[in-house]
Amino acid sequence: xxxxxxxxxxxxxxxxxxxxxxxxxxxxxxxxxxxxxxxxxxxxxxxxxxxxxxxxxxxxxxxxxxxxxxxxxxxxxxxxxxxxxxxxxxxxxxxxxxxxxxxxxxxxxxxxxxxxxxxxxxxxxxxxxxxxxxxxxxxxxxxxxxxxxxxxxxxxxxxxxxxxxxxxxxxxxxxxxxxxxxxxxxxxxxxxxxxxxxxxxxxxxxxxxxxxxxxxxxxxxxxxxxxxxxxxxxxxxxxxxxxxxxxxxxxxxxxxxxxxxxxxxxxxxxxxxxxxxxxxxxxxxxxxxxxxxxxxxxxxxxxxxxxxxxxxxxxxxxxxxxxxxxxxxxxxxxxxxxxxxxxxxxxxxxxxxxxx
Numbered sequence: 298x299x300x301x302x303x304x305x306x307x308x309x310x311x312x313x314x315x316x317x318x319x320x321x322x323x324x325x326x327x328x329x330x331x332x333x334x335x336x337x338x339x340x341x342x343x344x345x346x347x348x349x350x351x352x353x354x355x356x357x358x359x360x361x362x363x364x365x366x367x368x369x370x371x372x373x374x375x376x377x378x379x380x381x382x383x384x385x386x387x388x389x390x391x392x393x394x395x396x397x398x399x400x401x402x403x404x405x406x407x408x409x410x411x412x413x414x415x416x417x418x419x420x421x422x423x424x425x426x427x428x429x430x431x432x433x434x435x436x437x438x439x440x441x442x443x444x445x446x447x448x449x450x451x452x453x454x455x456x457x458x459x460x461x462x463x464x465x466x467x468x469x470x471x472x473x474x475x476x477x478x479x480x481x482x483x484x485x486x487x488x489x490x491x492x493x494x495x496x497x498x499x500x501x502x503x504x505x506x507x508x509x510x511x512x513x514x515x516x517x518x519x520x521x522x523x524x525x526x527x528x529x530x531x532x533x534x535x536x537x538x539x540x541x542x543x544x545x546x547x548x549x550x551x552x553x554x555x556x557x558x559x560x561x562x563x564x565x566x567x568x569x570x571x572x573x574x575x576x577x578x579x580x581x582x583x584x585x586x587x588x589x590x591x592x593x594x595x596x597x598x599x600x601x602x603x604x605x606x607x608x609x610x611x612x613x614x615x616x617x618x619x620x621x622x623x624x625x626x627x628x629x630x631x632x633x634x635x636x637x638x639x640x641x642x643x644x645x646x647x648x649x650x651x652x653x
Contacts, residue, residue, distance in 0.1 A: 302356075303564075304546035307556045309352060310563030310570075314606065315345035316429075317574040321601035325594050328582045333594025337526050344525065346432055347490055347532060348539045353436060354494020355543050357443050362502070364447075371447040376628060378440045382418070382433060384624050385617045389572045390415050394426035420482045429575050434482045439491050461492055490536050497540050501547065510548035517541035562610075569617045570609030577608035 318335075319342025325333045334340060364374055394415045411423025418425065418433045425431065442460065445453040466472075468486045482488075505513075520538030524530040545551055563570070578601045585592050585600065592600065 302359075302547070303556050303561060304551045305352065305356070305543065306564030306567075307560045308348065308542060308546060308564070310560060310565075310567045312345035312348040312352075313567035313570045313574075313609075314563065315342045317570060317578075317605050317609070318342045318602055319345070320575050320578050321598050321605060324578050324582050324601055325598045328586065329592070329597045330594045333598070335595070335598055337528050339598075341525050341527075341530055344530065344532065344535060347487065347536055349432065350435065350439075350487060350490035351494040351497070351536060351539045351543060353439055354491040354496075355498045355547070356494075357439060358495045358498035361443055361446050362498075371444060374444060374447060380621065380624050380628070382436060382440075384620050385568050385612075386418070386427075386430065386433060386572060387416075388616065389576070389612075390418075390425060390427045390430055393576060397426050420480065427572070427576070429571060431482075435485070435488060435491075438483060438488070442491075443495075457492060457495070461489065464488055490539075493536060493540055494543065497543050501544055505544060505548035505550070507548070507550045510545045510550040513541040513545040513548075517545065566610050566613035566617075569613035570606060573609045573612045574605035577605045581605070 318339045322335050322339040322342065325335070360377075361374060364370070394410060394412065397410055409423050410426035411421045413419065414421045414423060414434070415426040415430070418430065418437050420434050425434070442456065443453065445456055464484050464486060467484045472484065501509075517538045520534060521542065524535040524538065581601050581604050585597055589597075589600075
């Protein structure tokens with residue numbers, strides 16, 4: 298991984314763990330004790346997704362510009378992004394879909410998962426079977442929007458501007474709430490965090506001075522914890538705090554310090570942690586209720602969190618890293634042999650490890 302992006306990887310791991318703690322806390326409240334929540338910090342853990350969206354804007358812009366600078370194009374971009382998102386996702390997504398098909402009453406919610414969306418991550422009238430995969434529908438939209446840069450930068454900026462205006466107008470009219478699952482992901486206000494990340498990249502692409510980096514750390518260190526611990530945090534202020542952290546983490550100043558290896562590991566495995574933890578927590582709830590009925594809220598919270606994290610790390614070490622390596626080697630060999638379309642060139646470590 299390029300050292301420039303290591304602190305961003307650490308932050309991605311922290312965001313995934315924050316989402317994990319949110320689901321562990323929610324499970325305690327719903328299944329163990331309504332008053333057993335562990336505080337606002339954990340109740341707000343779903344806001345880790347907001348950081349993912351800001352980071353996606355930054356990283357996708359970064360990766361696309363690296364591809365363009367190296368003379369590579371749309372085919373390389375498409376294959377890299379599709380491999381990165383689908384290879385880790387599909388076993389988890391299909392597995393949960395099959396469980397729901399075999400055991401229709403497995404889910405405690407009333408939602409009906411969609412086969413099409415579960416297999417493709419494209420919006421439809423029904424959500425994906427894997428609950429956390431709703432964010433991946435947005436990620437596919439981000440990939441599609443930014444792919445326009447390989448054909449025309451002007452068209453990309455016009456399209457992005459029109460998209461931002463459309464989201465803002467629909468939000469002011471309350472329209473996304475009435476569009477249904479099919480179109481809501483396209484015009485949801487949370488999508489505005491992606492252009493914010495893109496804007497951060499272009500604002501600092503030529504470097505960040507030490508003074509700016511230190512100021513960004515200070516802003517993020519004040520804004521993010523302050524908002525994260527409120528019962529009603531301001532998501533847009535929090536997003537600016539996330540953006541400040543991205544500015545600092547991508548600076549030359551931040552590169553002076555090497556992150557601890559265990560934090561880098563959490564970042565590298567963050568996609569697996571994100572994909573697997575919620576299903577693991579759901580299973581743990583059932584085990585605890587049957588075999589550990591007297592486990593209190595705090596013990597349950599710790600148990601759910603630790604087992605969810607362990608399952609995500611296991612999925613990464615046993616499946617994700619090996620599957621990605623195998624698929625990328627196969628695509629690289631096909632390209633070298635003159636296969637159809639030259640689908641994929643070997644993906645550099647920065648590109649490979651930073652896009653969710």
